[in-house]
Amino acid sequence: MRAHKASMQMQKQLLKASQWTWQEVLLWALVFATPWIFPGHALIVNEVAIVALFALSLDLVLGYAGVVSLGHAAFLGFGAYTAALFAKHIMPDPFAGLLVGMSASTLLGAVFSLTILRGTDLTRLMVTLGLALILLELANKLDWLTGGSDGLQGVLMGPVLGRFEFDLMGQTAASYSLAVLFILFIAVRHWVHSPLGATVKAIRDNRLRASAIGINVNAKIALVYTVAAALAGAAGALMAQTTGFASLDIFALDRSADVMLMLVIGGVGWLYGGLLGAVGFKLMHDVISSITPQYWTFWIGLFLVVLVLVGRDKLLKPWKWWA
Amino acid sequence: MMSPNTSTKTVTTSATVTCVLETRNLLKKFGGITATDHVNLKLQQGARHALIGPNGAGKTTLINLMTGVLPATAGQIFLQGQEISHIAPHLRVRQGLVRTFQINQLFDTLTPLETLAMVISQQKGLGARVWQALGAQADVVNRAEELLELFHLQAVHDQVTAQMPYGKRRLLEMAIALACEPRVLLLDEPVAGVPAGEREELLRTVSNLPKDVSILLIEHDMDLVFDFADTITVLVNGAVLTEGTPREIANDPQVKAVYLGHGEELQHV
Numbered sequence: 001m002r003a004h005k006a007s008m009q010m011q012k013q014l015l016k017a018s019q020w021t022w023q024e025v026l027l028w029a030l031v032f033a034t035p036w037i038f039p040g041h042a043l044i045v046n047e048v049a050i051v052a053l054f055a056l057s058l059d060l061v062l063g064y065a066g067v068v069s070l071g072h073a074a075f076l077g078f079g080a081y082t083a084a085l086f087a088k089h090i091m092p093d094p095f096a097g098l099l100v101g102m103s104a105s106t107l108l109g110a111v112f113s114l115t116i117l118r119g120t121d122l123t124r125l126m127v128t129l130g131l132a133l134i135l136l137e138l139a140n141k142l143d144w145l146t147g148g149s150d151g152l153q154g155v156l157m158g159p160v161l162g163r164f165e166f167d168l169m170g171q172t173a174a175s176y177s178l179a180v181l182f183i184l185f186i187a188v189r190h191w192v193h194s195p196l197g198a199t200v201k202a203i204r205d206n207r208l209r210a211s212a213i214g215i216n217v218n219a220k221i222a223l224v225y226t227v228a229a230a231l232a233g234a235a236g237a238l239m240a241q242t243t244g245f246a247s248l249d250i251f252a253l254d255r256s257a258d259v260m261l262m263l264v265i266g267g268v269g270w271l272y273g274g275l276l277g278a279v280g281f282k283l284m285h286d287v288i289s290s291i292t293p294q295y296w297t298f299w300i301g302l303f304l305v306v307l308v309l310v311g312r313d314k315l316l317k318p319w320k321w322w323a
Numbered sequence: 324m325m326s327p328n329t330s331t332k333t334v335t336t337s338a339t340v341t342c343v344l345e346t347r348n349l350l351k352k353f354g355g356i357t358a359t360d361h362v363n364l365k366l367q368q369g370a371r372h373a374l375i376g377p378n379g380a381g382k383t384t385l386i387n388l389m390t391g392v393l394p395a396t397a398g399q400i401f402l403q404g405q406e407i408s409h410i411a412p413h414l415r416v417r418q419g420l421v422r423t424f425q426i427n428q429l430f431d432t433l434t435p436l437e438t439l440a441m442v443i444s445q446q447k448g449l450g451a452r453v454w455q456a457l458g459a460q461a462d463v464v465n466r467a468e469e470l471l472e473l474f475h476l477q478a479v480h481d482q483v484t485a486q487m488p489y490g491k492r493r494l495l496e497m498a499i500a501l502a503c504e505p506r507v508l509l510l511d512e513p514v515a516g517v518p519a520g521e522r523e524e525l526l527r528t529v530s531n532l533p534k535d536v537s538i539l540l541i542e543h544d545m546d547l548v549f550d551f552a553d554t555i556t557v558l559v560n561g562a563v564l565t566e567g568t569p570r571e572i573a574n575d576p577q578v579k580a581v582y583l584g585h586g587e588e589l590q591h592v
Contacts, residue, residue: 006477007461007468010436013481014458194453195444202430202441209428212390213442213503214416215450269432 018193027272028182035174043170048282049177050238055262055274056181056188057231062260063269064192065224066204067116070125071132072232073255074112079105079233080240080250081139081146084155087241092158094176094241101237102230109229113222129253136251151247155240166242173242180238184231189271191227200224204269261304267312341368342401343537344389344420344507349398351381351388351561358384360562361398366507369534373548374541375572376558377581382541383425385558386509390422391415402507419506423513425541427496431485435476435495438484439467442502466502473528474498493517497529508532510540514547526551545582549573557581 035042058072083101091097115127139146146152159165164172191197203210203217211217240246249255258281266277284303289296307315344366351359358381366372374382387393389400391412400408407415430438443463444450458464471477474494479487484495497513510529514522522544529538530551542548548555548569555572557564559581565572572578 006472007465010468010471010480011458011461011464014436014440014464015456018456190456191453193456195441195449195455195457196451196453198433198437198441198457199445199450201433202438205430205432206428208392209424209430209499211412212392212416212422212424212428213499214413214445216411216413 018190032175032178032182035171035178039169039171042174044282044286046170046174046177046242048278049174049181050235050242051259051262051282052275052278053177053181053184053238054232054235055259055266055278056185056271057228057235057274058259059263059268059271059274060188060192060224060228060231062263063273064197064200064204065221067221067225068121068124069116069128070253070256070260071128071130072228072259073251073253074128074132074135075105075109075229075232076236076239076255077132077135077139077246077251078108079236080246081152081236082233083237084152084240084246085145087155087157088152092156093162094157094160097157097241098180098234098237101240102233105233105236106226106230108233109226110222112229113225116225117218117221129256132251132253132256136248139248139251146246149248151245152240153245155244155246157241157244170242177238177242180234184234185271185275188231192271196220201269261300264304265307265312342366343368343370343403344539345401346385346389347399347401349385349388349400350396351384351393352396358561359388359395360560362558362561362563364556364563366537366539367554368537370537370539370554371530371552372537372539372554372556373552374539374556374558375543375545375548376564380558381561382558383511384561386422386511386539386541389509390420416503419504420509421500421503421505421507422509423496423500423511425511425515427492429484429492429495429499432483434481434483435471435487435491435498436467436480438495439470439498439502440464442499443467446503470498470502473501490517490521494525497525501532505536508536508538510538510542512541512543514542514544522547523550 034045038045054072054076057075058069061067061069061072079101082104083097086097086100112131115131116124119127140148143149157166160172160176164176166172199210199215200220203215203220207217236250239250262277262281263274264277265280266275267273284300285296288299292299342365346362346364349359349362350357362385364385374385376382384393388395391410395408398408399406402415402418402420405418407418407420433441437457440458440463443466444452444457444460447463449455449460449463471480474497476491476494476498479491484492487495493513493516497510500508513529514525517525526547532538540548540551542551552569554566555569556566557572557578564577564581565575567575
C-alpha cells in the first residue's frame with residue numbers, strides 16, 4: 001500500500017513536466033493578442049512568429065537530439081520555394097500550400113538525415129552547410145522554375161480558410177503564422193514529453209548507453225531530423241506565403257547562423273528557448289539598427305560574447321552577481 | 324516495430340539448451356595485439372559466473388565483443404542458441420543481453436525516475452510512443468519505483484543525475500541495466516568505487532535476482548568473487564587460463580602464480 005502511494009506520487013512528478021502551467025497559458029494569450037495590441041507592428045510579429053518556428057525546429061535537432069547543423073536553412077528554403085510554386089501554379093490556398101511545403105521538406109529531411117548519422121560534430125557542420133549551399137546554387141541555376149537571382153515573384157495567396165484575406169497591415173498574416181506556430185508548438189511539446197522524447201534526450205546525453213538499453217540510435221536521430229525538417233519547411237512556407245515572395249537569400253548561411261544565435265540567446269533544449277531567442281534577436285535587431293544601421297552586428301556580436309562568457313542565468317539575474 | 328528474430332540465423336544444438344551465452348573461438352586483434360585470444364566461454368542458465376584476471380587481461384574487451392560495441396575479428400557468439408555475432412548492439416539488448424559499464428554511462432540531464440521510466444518504456448516497446456506522456460502508464464511507474472527502492476535511490480529519485488553523489492550514480496548504473504529486464508546480465512566491475520561496507524549488499528541484491536537471469540561478473544576483489552560465483556573463469560592475456568568452482572580456482576597453482584605477480588613467467592608457458 002505504501003509502495004503504491006509512493007509510485008502515485010512519482011507518477012504525478014513525471015507527468016508534471018507535461019502539464020500546462022498558467023504562466024504558459026498567459027504567455028500564449030499575450031502572444032495572440034500582439035497583432036491587435038500593436039496593429040502597426042503586425043508585420044514584425046509575423047516575422048518573429050516565423051523565425052520562432054524555425055528556431056523551434058533547430059532546437060529539436062540541436063537542443064534535444066544534440067546534433068549540430070549549419071545548414072538548417074536548406075529546409076526553410078525548400079519549404080518556401082515549394083509553397084510558393086504550389087501557390088503560383090496549382091492552388092492559392094494557404095493551408096494546402098503549407099502542407100505541401102511541409103511534406104516537401106519532410107522528404108528532404110528524411111534523405112538528408114542519412115548524411116548526419118556518421119562522423120563528428122565538425123563533419124556534420126560541414127555536411128549540413130554544404131547541402132544548404134547546393135540547394136542555394138540549384139535555386140539560382142534553375143531560373144526557369146525558381147526565377148533565379150530575381151527570386152520567385154508574383155505569388156498571390158488566397159484567403160486563409162477561404163475567409164480571411166491577407167491585408168497590407170499584416171494582421172491576417174500575423175494571426176495565421178501565430179496559429180501555425182502554436183499548433184506545431186503543441187505537437188512538439190507533446191512529443192518531447194513522450195517516451196519517444198525521453199529516448200531522444202537519452203541519446204543526446206549518452207549515445208553509448210542509449211544503444212546499450214536497446215535504443216536504435218541512428219533511427220531515432222534520423223526521425224528527429226526529419227520532424228525538424230518538416231517544422232522548418234512549415235516556417236519557410238509561411239514566409240513565402242505571407243510575403244508573397246521567395247528569394248535565394250532564404251538558403252543563405254546567414255539564416256542558418258542567425259537561427260543558431262537565437263537558440264544561444266534563448267537557451268537550447270528548452271521549448272521556449274527558440275521562441276524567446278527569436279523575440280530577443282528580432283527586438284535587438286530592430287532597436288540597435290534604428291540607432292546605428294550600419295554597425296548593429298558589432299553590438300549583437302558584443303552581446304553574444306558577454307552572454308556566453310557571463311552565462312544567461314547571471315546576465316538575466318543581476319541581483320545574483322554578488323550573492 | 325522490427326522483430327528481433329528476423330535478422331538472426333537460428334542455430335540450435337542440443338548442447339546449447341541450458342547454455343544461455345556462448346562464445347566460440349572468439350578472437351579480437353587490435354593491429355598486432357591480440358586482446359581476445361580464441362575464447363570459448365559458456366554461461367549456463369541461472370549461472371552466477373565470474374570472470375577474473377589481472378589488469379589488461381581483456382575482460383572488458385570480451386564484454387564489448389559480446390554486446391557488439393566492438394566487432395570481433397573472428398569467432399562466434401550465441402545467445403540462447405541463436406547466433407548473434409553480426410547483429411546490431413541494440414538488437415542484442417532487445418534479445419535480453421544487457422550490460423553495465425565499468426565507467427558510469429548515465430543520462431546526466433535526466434533524473435533517476437525519468438531515466439528508469441524511459442528505459443522501462445523502451446523495454447516494454449513504448450519507446451516510440453508520442454501520444455502519451457512519459458509516466459502515463461502506471462505499470463511503468465510501478466516498476467521504476469520498485470527499482471528505485473531495490474537500489475536505495477528513492478531519496479534522490481527527483482535529482483538530476485549529473486548532481487548525484489558517486490555512490491548513487493553507481494547504483495543507478497545497475498538499476499538501468501535491470502530495467503532492461505535482462506536474461507543475461509554482464510556486470511563490468513559493478514562495485515568499483517562503492518564504499519567497502521555496501522559492496523556485499525549490492526552484490527547480494529544482484530545475486531538474489533531470479534534464476535532466469537544469468538549473470539557474468541567481472542570483479543577484482545577476490546573475496547567478493549568467491550562469495551558470489553558458482554563458476555569462475557580466469558582470463559590472462561586475452562585467453563582463458565582455467566575455469567572451475569571457486570574452491571578449484573582458489574587452489575589452482577597457476578592462478579596463484581598470476582595473482583601473486585608471477586604472471587610474466589606464465590605468459591611464456
